[in-house]
Amino acid sequence: MSENNLIPILPQEEFERRERRRSSVVPEIWNLLDSVKDPEVPVISIWELGVLQDVLVTDGAVTVSITPTYSGCPAINAMAEDIELCLKNAGYERVEVLRQLHPAWSTSWMSVEAKRKLADYGIAPSQKDDEGIACPHCGSFDIKLVSHFGSTACKALYQCRSCSEPFDYFKNL
Known part of the structure; x- marks a missing residue:
């Protein structure tokens, strides 16, 4: 059987992450955040990397949840700053970025496109x-x-x- 005929199996956490984006009532914010790149690998977005977990808007305040690639990742602060800057430049004045360590990030959360971009880089x-x-x-x-x-x-x-x-x-x- 060729690799093209295989059905990809997603980890439950990655399936849930994709579902949160798919069913979000604020797709425009998710789309804005596609412009935020990993500062250490600027050819992939934080979504493609699997770091961007959720976007919620409550009373006009935007809360973005991200998971670092590992608990001591030095790039997570730059990612949070880039998220805030991106959203504030788009007119969202109240932005909070939450870091969540559970579930722990996994390379299985990276998109196929992200892996291709990594190799090209x-x-x-x-x-x-x-x-x-x-x-x-x-x-x-x-x-x-x-x-x-x-x-x-x-x-x-x-x-x-x-x-x-x-x-x-x-x-x-």
């Missing part, structure tokens, strides 16, 4: 069981682990034996 996207990692530069599977930690704690540093280029790999979390 030079970061190997997470693979099930951290197997089948390909060099994002040349596509070779002949790689070696250089360090369990790359440019951030959620990435590992590899080097391709074929093209000799180093690259980050987004760990399977």
Whole structure:
């Protein structure tokens, strides 16, 4: 059976996240937030990354919930600031960004499009069981682990034996 014929199985949390967006009464705010990028990987949005969890409006105040990729993620503060700036520039004066640690973020929440964009940017996207990692530069599977930690704690540093280029790999979390 080809990979195109497989039905993707979503984790329950990711299904619920997508449902919150799909059924939201404020789709325009979700759409605005699609412009907010991950400051460490500026080619993917916080939605594509799986960080953006929910958007609620109560009495004119916008509350946005986000989940960091790991509890000590230094980019989460920049994401919160970017969310506030985005919404305030669109005319929303009262904005609160909540950080939620439960459920913990998972690479399974990243969209297929986000993983493609990561590879195009030079970061190997997470693979099930951290197997089948390909060099994002040349596509070779002949790689070696250089360090369990790359440019951030959620990435590992590899080097391709074929093209000799180093690259980050987004760990399977």
